[in-house]
Amino acid sequence: MSMKLGEPPVKTLRRTKPFIPDFVYFEPAALDYPRGQKIMDWVVSKNLPYKMTSSHNRITGLPGDNELQQYKNAKRTLVVGVRKTLKFEQSKPSAEYAIPISTGCMGHCHYCYLQTTLGAKPYIRVYVNTEDILGAAKQYIEERKPELTRFEAACTSDPVGIEHITGSLTDLINFMAKEEYGRLRFVTKFHHVDPFLKLNHNGHTRIRFSINSDYVIRQFEPATSRFEERIEAAGKVAKAGYPLGFIIAPIIWYDGWEEGYADLLQRLSIAMPKEPVKDLTFELIQHRFTKTAKATIEKRYPKTKLEMDIEKRKKKWGMYGQNKYVYPDEQQNALREFITERIFEHFPYARIDYFT
Numbered sequence: 062m063s064m065k066l067g068e069p070p071v072k073t074l075r076r077t078k079p080f081i082p083d084f085v086y087f088e089p090a091a092l093d094y095p096r097g098q099k100i101m102d103w104v105v106s107k108n109l110p111y112k113m114t115s116s117h118n119r120i121t122g123l124p125g126d127n128e129l130q131q132y133k134n135a136k137r138t139l140v141v142g143v144r145k146t147l148k149f150e151q152s153k154p155s156a157e158y159a160i161p162i163s164t165g166c167m168g169h170c171h172y173c174y175l176q177t178t179l180g181a182k183p184y185i186r187v188y189v190n191t192e193d194i195l196g197a198a199k200q201y202i203e204e205r206k207p208e209l210t211r212f213e214a215a216c217t218s219d220p221v222g223i224e225h226i227t228g229s230l231t232d233l234i235n236f237m238a239k240e241e242y243g244r245l246r247f248v249t250k251f252h253h254v255d256p257f258l259k260l261n262h263n264g265h266t267r268i269r270f271s272i273n274s275d276y277v278i279r280q281f282e283p284a285t286s287r288f289e290e291r292i293e294a295a296g297k298v299a300k301a302g303y304p305l306g307f308i309i310a311p312i313i314w315y316d317g318w319e320e321g322y323a324d325l326l327q328r329l330s331i332a333m334p335k336e337p338v339k340d341l342t343f344e345l346i347q348h349r350f351t352k353t354a355k356a357t358i359e360k361r362y363p364k365t366k367l368e369m370d371i372e373k374r375k376k377k378w379g380m381y382g383q384n385k386y387v388y389p390d391e392q393q394n395a396l397r398e399f400i401t402e403r404i405f406e407h408f409p410y411a412r413i414d415y416f417t
């Protein structure tokens with residue numbers, strides 16, 4: 062079926078439901094914290110099976126006859142633990158530090174870098190010692206002031222997708238609202254933002270939505286909220302006065318990409334409030350992969366249409382000593398120029414933070 066520019070795709074009535082894990086593990090020490098206890102109460106109220114584990118980093122014996130089944134089951138397993146490492150990783154280019162409240166995600170985006178960075182531990186870990194984590198954040202803020210310190214909460218997970226279980230982002234937003242020199246940001250592919258709408262955020266938290274062309278979302282982003290749901294949620298957070306942003310990532314070169322990305326920006330402009338959104342930002346990230354990622358993705362999503370032909374890519378030195386493969390300069394420039402023009406056509410007041 063062909064689709065004209067600006068015409069929304071055929072809508073289904075399915076609402077993406079909040080995530081409910083199939084199985085939960087608790088570290089005993091997690092139950093010494095109110096958040097751990099609260100999650101336990103929730104697990105019991107939902108009648109979910111659970112057991113205790115000595116460490117959130119050592120979950121073994123996940124069900125499944127083969128690696129692929131175990132991987133799928135791991136993505137439906139929640140592990141509740143205490144974060145011991147309070148040294149924050151850097152998070153360039155979008156923030157100074159990654160603030161660790163969770164690791165892992167129930168989404169099944171084929172291209173997701175967590176598949177390689179989390180290796181054999183794709184289950185979802187959440188950390189209940191929020192006070193300790195915020196204490197460490199406070200120190201980082203103090204060290205850098207009067208420079209602003211930005212913390213990214215979605216480096217190793219999609220925390221919005223599990224907020225109904227943890228409530229951690231709510232605490233972070235409340236904390237950062239009172240920090241003159243601290244800022245919070247996170248990005249999501251989920252639309253479950255209602256817990257944030259009434260908070261007194263003081264403009265110190267930027268909520269960004271990851272968006273993409275209809276083709277990319279349909280082909281490569283199973284188990285996440287639909288585009289329409291994300292945009293509806295974006296309208297709500299803009300109305301609640303949060304600084305708002307969109308991340309178009311990964312930008313993928315495919316047959317029809319121009320039409321796809323033009324259509325994306327057009328549909329976005331139709332769905333967003335008519336008045337200019339204050340301080341609206343875009344971040345643009347082209348698709349990239351490492352050889353390790355390619356091998357993992359081909360194993361976990363054997364039918365994927367994700368193009369990862371090294372011959373068609375440009376090699377770029379990456380962090381952690383692994384080369385990554387991006388698009389050749391000519392394609393990069395075409396993608397950047399075309400999408401930038403479409404953004405300014407519809408959102409002339411927006412700022413593009415970076416293309417990488």
Ligand code: SF4
Pocket residue numbers: 165166167168169170173174175217218219250285
């Ligand atoms: S929603 Fe984000 S974190 Fe989750 S699988 Fe997709 S890309 Fe990865």
